[in-house]
Amino acid sequence: MGILEGKVAIITGAGRGIGRSHALLFAREGARIIVNDPGCKRDGSDAGDTADEVVKEIITAGGEAIACKYAVGSTESAEQIIQTAIHAYGRIDVLVNNAGILNDRTLLNMTDEEWDTVINVHLRGSFTCLRAAARVMKEQETGGRIINTSSSSGLLGNFGQANYGAAKAGIYALSRIAAMELAKHKICVNAIAPVAMTRMMEDLPQSQSVKLAGGLNPETISPVVAFLASDSAAGISGMTFGIEGRHLFIYRMMTSHGAHSFEEEGWTASEIGKRIDQIAHW
Numbered sequence: 001m002g003i004l005e006g007k008v009a010i011i012t013g014a015g016r017g018i019g020r021s022h023a024l025l026f027a028r029e030g031a032r033i034i035v036n037d038p039g040c041k042r043d044g045s046d047a048g049d050t051a052d053e054v055v056k057e058i059i060t061a062g063g064e065a066i067a068c069k070y071a072v073g074s075t076e077s078a079e080q081i082i083q084t085a086i087h088a089y090g091r092i093d094v095l096v097n098n099a100g101i102l103n104d105r106t107l108l109n110m111t112d113e114e115w116d117t118v119i120n121v122h123l124r125g126s127f128t129c130l131r132a133a134a135r136v137m138k139e140q141e142t143g144g145r146i147i148n149t150s151s152s153s154g155l156l157g158n159f160g161q162a163n164y165g166a167a168k169a170g171i172y173a174l175s176r177i178a179a180m181e182l183a184k185h186k187i188c189v190n191a192i193a194p195v196a197m198t199r200m201m202e203d204l205p206q207s208q209s210v211k212l213a214g215g216l217n218p219e220t221i222s223p224v225v226a227f228l229a230s231d232s233a234a235g236i237s238g239m240t241f242g243i244e245g246r247h248l249f250i251y252r253m254m255t256s257h258g259a260h261s262f263e264e265e266g267w268t269a270s271e272i273g274k275r276i277d278q279i280a281h282w
């Protein structure tokens with residue numbers, strides 16, 4: 001028996017790359033899958049049929065899945081994705097927010113549209129799907145699992161990805177706050193920050209080190225998501241797991257040791273200037 005036997009899981013952006021790998025593993029572990037993907041290019045344009053291909057693969061292997069081609073980013077599409085799951089399987093146990101696009105540009109050259117499209121798919125898409133799924137999970141009274149997809153680009157920063165990094169840092173915060181708010185409904189919310197050789201990564205400067213690390217197949221990412229979706233992960237919430245090949249670790253926002261002002265009224269600009277090294281000391 002698989003660790004996700006009987007569960008219904010929605011996976012966004014599951015037509016290719018990391019999301020496809022999640023869908024295939026989840027199906028092997030016994031989940032019924034809503035394979036969400038409109039099949040876009042890397043910048044979010046156009047549409048294709050990648051979701052149908054993944055569904056075919058799952059069914060051929062003896063699993064259960066249906067395709068759902070709404071593009072995440074709006075409240076309407078989130079509701080349509082949720083309703084697809086309810087209509088097909090009657091419930092939702094797991095949501096994996098994985099869909100993503102890139103529109104890289106250095107800040108001074110970035111257009112409003114490049115900013116908005118990336119924030120919309122990643123941050124608004126994760127929020128709207130999370131909210132819609134959590135409302136259903138709350139009504140079901142059986143708890144649930146939500147796994148979001150962040151990135152080292154947002155958690156550590158990456159040149160040329162202000163839009164993408166801002167969205168991914170937002171997803172880190174969204175995951176922590178959702179974990180706090182949804183704990184009373186037994187809904188666990190976590191995030192992953194993966195590295196894998198996919199279309200998203202293929203021509204970026206970091207792809208060289210990924211190639212040197214042996215290619216980092218998307219299949220290396222999915223076990224951590226399957227674990228977080230399973231009953232074994234009850235009580236694990238608000239965490240962001242970095243997964244880079246065989247290295248699995250936790251990201252956490254940290255503060256320096258800092259310093260206390262010697263002045264009764266608190267810090268003055270000149271005291272800060274004198275003690276900046278101490279304030280910033282880790």
Ligand SMILES: NC(=O)c1ccc[n+]([C@@H]2O[C@H](COP(=O)([O-])OP(=O)(O)OC[C@H]3O[C@@H](n4cnc5c(N)ncnc54)[C@H](O)[C@@H]3O)[C@@H](O)[C@H]2O)c1
Nearest residue numbers: 013016017018039040071072098099100151195196198200
């Ligand atoms: N590959 C990496 O190293 C890496 C690193 C950090 C984070 N990530 C994140 O992992 C996730 C998966 O990325 P990937 O590397 O598999 O990329 P990918 O380009 O191979 O796959 C992304 C999928 O998302 C789909 N998609 C795009 N816009 C969508 C929308 N509005 N609604 C639904 N689906 C949509 C695309 O059609 C595509 O199938 C993304 O959130 C990405 O930001 C990837």
